[in-house]
Amino acid sequence: MADGRDARDARVSPLITFLVGQRRGRLGRLYANPWTCEAVVRALPPVARHYALRLVALGDTGDGATFAPATLEGWSLAHDAHQAALQWLLDLSIIERAEQPGALRLNAAFREQCGSLLCGLRPPAPKPPNKHTPSADELDAHAAAQWDALLYCVIHPSEWSDSTGYDMPAALLEPAGLIAARRVRARADGDDDDGDGGDDVDDDDGAETIEVWAMSKRGATFVLQDLSAQAWHILQVYIGDDERKLAFLLELAHMDFGHGYELRDEHRPLIAELHHLGIVHVRDAAKSKSFYPTRLAAAIVSSGDISPGGSARGRAIVESNLRVYVYTSSRAWTAILALFLRLRTLLPNAVVASITRERIQRAMREHGLSAEAIIAFLTRNAHEQVRRRPAEERDKALTVFEQIRLWERELERFTAKEAYYLSDFDTLALFDAELAHALASGTHLWHRREPGNARLCKLVLHEREDVIAEARARIKEFKRSAGLA
Amino acid sequence: MAALDRSLLVVIVDVNPAMWTAEAAGEHAPFVPIIRHLCMFINAFRALDGGNRLAIVACHAGKPTMLIRADEELDRSLHTVLDTALVLVLLATPDDPAQYNSVMNCIFAAQRAAIMIDCFAIRTSSTFMQQAAHMTGGVYVEPTAQQELGLAQLLITLALPDRACRALLRQPKAHDVDFRAACFLTNQLLDRAYVCSVCLSIFHHGDIIECPACRSRFPPPPRLARKRAKRAVAPAHGGPVIGGAHAAAAGAGSSAPRPAL
Numbered sequence: 191m192a193d194g195r196d197a198r199d200a201r202v203s204p205l206i207t208f209l210v211g212q213r214r215g216r217l218g219r220l221y222a223n224p225w226t227c228e229a230v231v232r233a234l235p236p237v238a239r240h241y242a243l244r245l246v247a248l249g250d251t252g253d254g255a256t257f258a259p260a261t262l263e264g265w266s267l268a269h270d271a272h273q274a275a276l277q278w279l280l281d282l283s284i285i286e287r288a289e290q291p292g293a294l295r296l297n298a299a300f301r302e303q304c305g306s307l308l309c310g311l312r313p314p315a316p317k318p319p320n321k322h323t324p325s326a327d328e329l330d331a332h333a334a335a336q337w338d339a340l341l342y343c344v345i346h347p348s349e350w351s352d353s354t355g356y357d358m359p360a361a362l363l364e365p366a367g368l369i370a371a372r373r374v375r376a377r378a379d380g381d382d383d384d385g386d387g388g389d390d391v392d393d394d395d396g397a398e399t400i401e402v403w404a405m406s407k408r409g410a411t412f413v414l415q416d417l418s419a420q421a422w423h424i425l426q427v428y429i430g431d432d433e434r435k436l437a438f439l440l441e442l443a444h445m446d447f448g449h450g451y452e453l454r455d456e457h458r459p460l461i462a463e464l465h466h467l468g469i470v471h472v473r474d475a476a477k478s479k480s481f482y483p484t485r486l487a488a489a490i491v492s493s494g495d496i497s498p499g500g501s502a503r504g505r506a507i508v509e510s511n512l513r514v515y516v517y518t519s520s521r522a523w524t525a526i527l528a529l530f531l532r533l534r535t536l537l538p539n540a541v542v543a544s545i546t547r548e549r550i551q552r553a554m555r556e557h558g559l560s561a562e563a564i565i566a567f568l569t570r571n572a573h574e575q576v577r578r579r580p581a582e583e584r585d586k587a588l589t590v591f592e593q594i595r596l597w598e599r600e601l602e603r604f605t606a607k608e609a610y611y612l613s614d615f616d617t618l619a620l621f622d623a624e625l626a627h628a629l630a631s632g633t634h635l636w637h638r639r640e641p642g643n644a645r646l647c648k649l650v651l652h653e654r655e656d657v658i659a660e661a662r663a664r665i666k667e668f669k670r671s672a673g674l675a
Numbered sequence: 676m677a678a679l680d681r682s683l684l685v686v687i688v689d690v691n692p693a694m695w696t697a698e699a700a701g702e703h704a705p706f707v708p709i710i711r712h713l714c715m716f717i718n719a720f721r722a723l724d725g726g727n728r729l730a731i732v733a734c735h736a737g738k739p740t741m742l743i744r745a746d747e748e749l750d751r752s753l754h755t756v757l758d759t760a761l762v763l764v765l766l767a768t769p770d771d772p773a774q775y776n777s778v779m780n781c782i783f784a785a786q787r788a789a790i791m792i793d794c795f796a797i798r799t800s801s802t803f804m805q806q807a808a809h810m811t812g813g814v815y816v817e818p819t820a821q822q823e824l825g826l827a828q829l830l831i832t833l834a835l836p837d838r839a840c841r842a843l844l845r846q847p848k849a850h851d852v853d854f855r856a857a858c859f860l861t862n863q864l865l866d867r868a869y870v871c872s873v874c875l876s877i878f879h880h881g882d883i884i885e886c887p888a889c890r891s892r893f894p895p896p897p898r899l900a901r902k903r904a905k906r907a908v909a910p911a912h913g914g915p916v917i918g919g920a921h922a923a924a925a926g927a928g929s930s931a932p933r934p935a936l
Contacts (some may be wrong), residue, residue, distance in 0.1 A: 236840050243719050243835065247828040264845065265832075271843045300815050307722050308715045308827070388701070488725070 203233035204422035205440075205491055210281045216433070217283040221299040223437040224307055225444050229491045230282065231304065238275035241265070242284055245296045246304040256293040313441065316449030322473065324482055326448045329471055333484035334520075336468030340424070341413050341522035344368045345529070347403035351637055356466055359403050366427045368409035373399045402435055407558030414559065414567040418489055418503050425490065428463060442470065442487040450480040506571045508590055512545040517573070528562055529553055545590060550597050561598035565591045608653035609635055612661065614645050620668050621647040624661060633657045682759040682837055683686045683728045684720050686713065689767045690733045706767070710796060712826035713765060719831050759837040762813075763830075764794040772862035775819045778803045785811045793834040797823070802853045802864065812838065816847065859888060 209217060209230065220226050231242055241262060248257075259276070268270035279285040288295040317401045324332070340358065343350045347359045363369045376398045412423060429435045438457055441465075445451055453461060453472065462475035469490070472481040505517040514531055516523065517540045524541055527533065530553035531543035553559045568591075576584065615621040621644055628634035633652040640646040651657060688710075698705055720727055731742040762785065785807070786790055793813040794804035800817055808815035814833045822829055836844055855864045858879035869881040874889035885892050 223694070231722055232724055236836075237843050239839055240836050240844060243722070244828075245830050247715075247719070247825075247831040266843060267845050268843045308718045310714060310718055491725070647682060 197332060202235070203491070204231045204418055205229060206282070208422060208426060214283050217620050218297065218299055219433050220436060221284075221297055221303060223433075223440070224303040224311055225313065225441040226437055227303040229440040229443060230284070232603045233491060234278060234282075235275065237266070237271045238278040241275050241279060242300075242304070245285070246301055246308065251506075256288040256290065256295045258292065259294055262294075313444040314451060316446060316451055319450065321451055322480075324471055329448065329482055332471045333468035333486045336466060337417075337486065338520045338522040340467065341420075342525055344413055345405050345522070345525040347405065352466075354462075356462070358466065361463070362427050363409070364403070366412075366424060368406060368412050368423075369403045370406045371401050372404040376400045376660055388444055405557070410529060410559050411563055412552075413522075413529070414563045416570060417486075421486065421490055424467065430469070439464075439469070439487075439490060442483045442622055443491040445483045445487065447483060447485055447488060450482050453479055453481045455536035455594070505573055506568055507573045507576055508545075508568055510589055512590055512593070514543045514568070516541045516543070526567075529557060530559060540553045545594070547597050550594055551601055554601055555596060561595045562593075564594060607635070610651045610658050612649040612651065612655050613647065615646060615647045616669065616672065618644040618647070620644070620665065621649065624649055624664070627661065627664070628657075631657055682724070682761060683730070684717075685730045685732065685762045686717065687732045687739075687758070687764045688713070689765055691736050691768045693736070694767045706797075707821070709765070709826060712830065715827035716763075716830035716834065719827075719835060723835070759839075760788070760790045760794045761834070761837065762790060763834050764792065764804060765932055766794055766796045766801055766804060767799060769799050770801045772857045772864065775803065775857035775862065776859065778807065782807045782810050785787065789838070791838060795826075795830070795834070802855060805852050806854060812841075814846055815852075876888075 209220070212220070221230075227633060231239055234242060244265065245257075261277060263272055266275075276285070280287075284297050284300050286295050286297055287293070316334070318475045340363075343358055344363055347363060350357075350359050352358070359369055365440045412420060415423075425439065434456070435481075438460055458475070461470060461472050461481055464470045465475060465481075467470050467486070468484060469486050470481045470483050472478050509515075514527075518524070519539050524533070524536065527541055527543055531551055532546045532549045533541060533543045535542040550561075550564070553564070554561070612624065615624075618641065621639065625634070625637055625639070628637070628649060628651055633654055635648075636650040636654060637646075638646075651661070694706060717729060717731075720729065730744055732817060733740045733742050744812060782792070790810045791810060791813040792804075792807045794801065794808050794815045796804060796815070796817045801815075803816045807813070814831065816833060833846065855866060856868060856877045857864050858868065859876045860883075861879050863879055865879055866879065869878045870876070871878070871886040871889065871891060873891045874886060876886055877887040883893065884895075
């Protein structure tokens with residue numbers, strides 16, 4: 191579509207991406223909540239954001255049920271930016287096409303809710319702190335621990351256990367496509383060994399098999415993504431068809447970190463799962479009167495790269511000798527690193543690992559990880575010390591990244607196809623006839639024609655039962671008629 | 676990423692009692708709706724980004740009061756923390772020429788720190804703020820009575836976008852900015868002036884012996900040169916006023932106020 195979308199920012203807020211994927215009618219219902227509207231305004235690209243607010247302000251003067259596209263165009267100096275902004279607003283149903291041809295209209299619910307925001311509507315006030323109020327550190331620790339547990343569960347779903355009986359693999363991870371059921375041979379120790387590359391897919395050897403959860407390829411890519419992409423992938427499943435959940439999530443994002451808020455009865459059924467995701471902290475989902483949003487809640491609407499625990503970002507150092515040091519004590523991080531690195535030493539606060547061809551290629555084959563995903567993960571989590579280095583020194587790490595890309599290309603060098611090989615033709619005429627057939631039927635892969643010696647002519651065909659049977663019959667017929675058989 | 680987008684808005688509201696007396700005398704419509712429009716604008720600014728910070732200063736005659744204060748952290752290092760800082764001035768009283776020097780100093784400081792100054796002059800007009808808006812890339816608007824009814828819309832349209840957005844959105848053209856400077860001694864607005872060639876101070880009369888700003892001594896002007904020195908100091912186009920005046924004065928050769936060597 192040549193509608194100026196090329197001019198759109200490459201980085202679009204995940205909230206916008208999510209909303210664009212929704213049905214029109216549903217968007218209208220979502221805009222009935224002021225916090226959804228505010229979150230949408232904040233997530234819009236700059237020019238579209240100002241268009242939306244101007245349109246809301248226009249409505250305030252009384253006229254303007256409909257307006258012409260030229261009105262918007264008159265506001266803009268850059269044609270590309272205007273087209274992109276208009277397209278976003280149309281995609282999000284903030285601007286709708288009115289009945290009159292060519293006329294546009296602001297979504298009524300959006301206008302009303304944004305209007306009330308401009309008139310000073312504020313999110314609910316926090317409750318005064320009491321002895322139960324958790325400290326900022328406790329909230330950060332809760333968010334980090336819950337998110338770590340989730341990531342670990344994606345990698346080792348069969349090890350999930352929760353005291354409250356919440357079944358995260360079945361409730362969220364399987365619907366999100368991050369894990370899938372897999373049949374493995376039942377073992378005496380029941381341990382799903384993941385260490386040495388042995389694939390335990392069922393072998394039909396009569397041994398008893400059981401069904402267990404295992405990480406899917408999507409899941410492997412997921413654990414290497416940044417937090418806001420991860421959060422939205424999970425939240426899409428959490429939200430499902432329930433507008434209340436999205437509205438509540440976006441309301442959470444407007445609350446202040448470190449304060450307690452009153453838990454209203456309408457939100458009580460939603461809170462337990464958010465507690466498990468680390469988005470809120472609540473002492474007892476059934477009884478508590480207040481809940482505490484964590485930093486993860488605010489990260490939902492921001493497109494920034496924030497860690498669930500607030501401060502702990504940047505902990506990986508990649509050396510040009512293919513060695514990697516990661517300062518972490520989290521179980522999930524160790525498991526993530528074990529996906530594509532060879533772990534050498536586990537220290538109380540760090541993991542020492544090395545990048546090896548065998549591990550990287552195994553990660554690519556088995557988990558479907560791409561070189562770019564691995565490189566992006568290591569770059570994004572680069573340690574502060576590394577970030578502070580001058581660019582030319584950092585470039586030394588690029589040789590490591592280049593090596594990873596080369597290993598990826600090595601895997602792509604050959605593509606295997608089932609094929610059928612014909613050679614040792616009796617006459618050149620027979621070869622030419624077969625070549626013509628192969629080209630006509632589209633099964634031709636490769637050939638070599640030796641005009642002097644028909645015996646050396648070679649033809650390779652796609653392995654297709656019917657075509658090959660026909661070719662065999664023709665050759666047999668030829669030999670018979672030539673009296674060669 | 677989020678930290679890059681946040682901006683600081685400083686709103687300076689003129690609450691000079693002079694306008695209440697005028698209002699009480701029935702000379703114009705009440706000011707209260709204007710504050711309501713301002714609140715809408717501020718809410719729109721808050722809705723733009725969660726990290727946006729706001730400070731509101733009420734400006735009484737000669738005594739500013741901080742009504743809402745931005746974070747301490749922001750106070751310390753305005754333009755290092757923030758992507759953009761905007762100043763919005765809601766003006767209701769005319770210029771005080773006595774403030775010319777301090778206003779110009781503010782304008783230069785803002786220009787250097789890349790802070791935009793927008794000014795909405797309500798039922799008045801201001802040469803100084805016109806220059807401030809022009810030199811810092813902001814807008815200067817004198818809303819008509821009709822526009823005043825939809826002031827919030829005007830504010831949201833003109834004063835809300837940050838510098839990067841204004842490059843993409845159409846802004847009103849500044850018509851005929853009045854670049855006249857004020858005399859440092861008499862505070863009169865001048866079309867032509869004498870300029871101290873050391874500190875560039877501007878004076879209405881050329882018959883001073885010592886520059887009151889930098890204490891440079893001027894030689895007594897020769898009679899012939901004095902007549903020529905009265906040449907007009909044309910308003911400069913766009914550039915700093917004082918620079919323009921200086922250039923004109925330098926071109927006039929041995930102009931009147933001149934330092935003694």
